[in-house]
Amino acid sequence: MFCYQCEQTNKSQACTTMGVCGKKADVAALQDLTVYALKGLAQVASAGREAGVVDPAVGPFMVAAMFSTLTNVNFDPQRFQVQLNELVAKREALKIAIKAKNPGVSFPAGPADFQPAVSLEDLVKQGEGQAIPDHRDPNPDIESLKQTCIYGIKGVAAYADHAYILGQQDDAVYAYIEKALSESLTTDKDLGFWVNMAMECGQANLKAMELLDAANTGAYGHPTPVSVPLGHRKNKCILVSGHDLHDLYNLLQATEGKGIDIYTHGEMLPCHGYPKLKEFKHFYGHFGTAWQNQQREFAEFPGAILMTTNCIQKPAATYMDHIFTTGLVGWPGATHVPNGDFSAVIEKALAMPGFTDDLDKGAVLTGFARNAVLGVADKVIDAVKSGAIKHFFLVAGCDGAKPGRNYYTEFVEKLPQDTVVLTLACGKFRFFDKQLGDIDGIPRLLDVGQCNDAYSAIQIAVALAGAFNCGVNDLPLSMVLSWYEQKAVAILLTLLSLGIKNIRLGPTLPAFLTPNVLNFLVEQFNIMPISTPDEDIKAILGSA
Ligand code: SF4
Ligand code: SF3
Incomplete structure (x- = not known):
């Protein structure tokens, strides 16, 4: 196996025998094969577009399949087998539809006519033949940009899939994915072409996040603090982790009046801000922190646990019998329940002890998405004009296990009192319960939401830039980001495609970026690695 798609990759180079995330070589091969087969489906879908044939089922299938290869989503080999067979059936049906319209059409050899082996074992062998080192572009910098696009697409796919589930989609997002995956098979394009493709990925992700924002706020209202x-x-209790608001809503409905409280974990925390979710009286509180602490935290939870999306960490034996997966997420041995049918989860929660006492551990604020922040924009603008707020920081992104991630805790703790921190995604758990106080009634720590709510943060930044009659890069705003998986790659590409400069990125830089590509990013966008909190704060704020 060869996988270097996430920040946790072995020795900051690549996982080659077993994933640090727990991914085994067979699943790595099946994921490589899925991406390979998706390239073939993309070629056929692109040919279909040229012939005026678009199968509306292909785009949603493609994003779901791509999402299933994202870090910490699906570790179950069987599920990849089912998906690969479905993929090929869809591709062949599409070929027939295209041929009906244009009988002279021919399709390329390679992934577009890939036939999956019958046994899982042979399928894994097919996947082993698709590992990255065997198919690299001859130009390492182009290979680096191709992989950047593929990982970015995994992030776009995640958000597009969530949005689709709630009835929002845009064909332009699918068209981009088809184009980029098809082009990744070519070797005749130059660096400029692939830089543009990466910027287009950022724009496709902006669209996907916008769709998801419309889906979430349309279904559950605009978050309020x-x-x-x-x-x-x-x-009795159930803990819900992942990112899926729709699953949470279905579970809240299904547990109403059953004597079970629902708790959020990880990226589900911001769900408490949505009016239509908040109105359930048994939607009680938040338990635990970020994904990498699951084994310790889940072991202490006295009820059923539901994983709706990434990040699932290898379940410990102590809770394997009461952790459930749904949607695209999977772990061999954990019970998988179909979306929307949570009866097995509820049954398990009722059979478990639940919490047997009341415990007050304080509270945290969330719900500062764009509507809530822009609703008090006048107050924020006045505070900036009066000098009460000197600087904004977006300290956002993924969490992870690396000790170097303490940087983000220290960074936030050391910021001067006249600064405000906007945060989003699971990286916030490094500091989410710090009491930072407020400035003229504006909390100094504002939780904008999940990782996809980077869309909301962008809208806030754009509105502030409008109010101050300047560009986003001229605002007293600095972005200090942490990455782990491929959604963060997509978000970073979005920010770059919007021309946002001076981003600090950590805890380490992606292994799939070559020195030349990195230099390009530094020259174009002044992107920089984090150093120490003291040095970075000094560099941003001067000696103040
Ligand atoms: Fe390694 Fe990350 Fe790939 Fe898992 S997803 S195998 S940790 S690079
Ligand atoms: Fe976290 Fe997995 Fe990235 Fe949604 S839950 S941000 S790492």
Whole structure:
């Protein structure tokens, strides 16, 4: 196997025998084969577009399949087998439809006529033949940009899939994915072409995040600030992790009046801000922190646990019998339940002890998405004009296990009192419960939401730039980001495609970027690695 798609990759180079994330070589091969087969489907779909044939089922299938290869989503080999067979069936059906319209059409050899082996074992062998080192572009910099696009597409696919589930889609997103995946098979394009392709990926991701924002706010209302308890109360309980608001809503409905409280974990924390989710009285509080602490935290939770998307960490034996997966997420041995049918989860929660006492552990604020922040824009603008707020920081992105991620905790702790921190995604758990106080009633720590709510943060930045009659790069705003998986790659490409400069990125830089590509990013965007909190704060704020 060869995988270097996430920040945790072995020795900051590549996982070659077993993933640091727990991914085994067979699943790595099946994921490589899925991406390979998706390139073939993309070629056929692109040919279909030229002939005026678009199968509306292909785009949503493509994003779901791509999402299933994202870090910490699906570790279950069987599920990849089912998906690969479905993919090829869809591709062949599309070929027939295109041929009906244009009988003279021919399709390229290679992934567009890939036939999956019958046994899982042979399928894995086919996948082993698709490992990255065997198919690199002869130009390492182009290979680097191709992989950047593929990982960015995985992030776009995640958001597009979530949006589709809630009824929002845009064919332009699917068209981009088809084009980029088809082009990744070519070797005749230059660096400029692939830089543009990466910027287009950023724009496709902006669209996908916009669709998801419309989907989430359309279905559940605009988030409003809310205080979320970190303790618990005596009752049966279910813990929901991942990113999927639709699953949470279905679970809240299904558990109403059943004597079960629902708690969020990780990226589900901001769900408490959505009016239509918040109105359920048994949607109680938040338990635990970010994904990499699951084994410790889940072992202490006395109820059923539901994983709706990434990040699943290898479940410990102590809770394997009461962790459930749904949607695209999977782990061999964990019970997988179909979306929307949570009866097995509820049954398990009722059979478990639940919390047997009440515990007050304080509370945290969330719900500062674009509507809430822009609703008090006048107050924020006045505070900047009066000098009460000197600088904004977006300290955002993924969390992970590396000790170097303490940088983000220290960074936030050391910021002067006249600064405001906007945050989003699971990286916030490094500092989400710090009491930073407020400036003229504006909290100094504002949780904008999940990783996809980078869309909301961009809208806030654009609105502030409009109010101050300047560009986003001229605002007193600095972005200090942390990455782990491929959604963060997509978001970074979005920010770059919007021309945003001076981003600090950590804890380490992606292994798939070559020195030349990195130099290009530095020259064009002044992107820089994090150093120490003291040095970076000094560099941003001067000696103030
Ligand atoms: Fe390694 Fe990350 Fe790939 Fe897992 S997803 S195998 S940790 S690079
Ligand atoms: Fe976190 Fe997995 Fe990236 Fe949604 S839950 S941000 S790492």
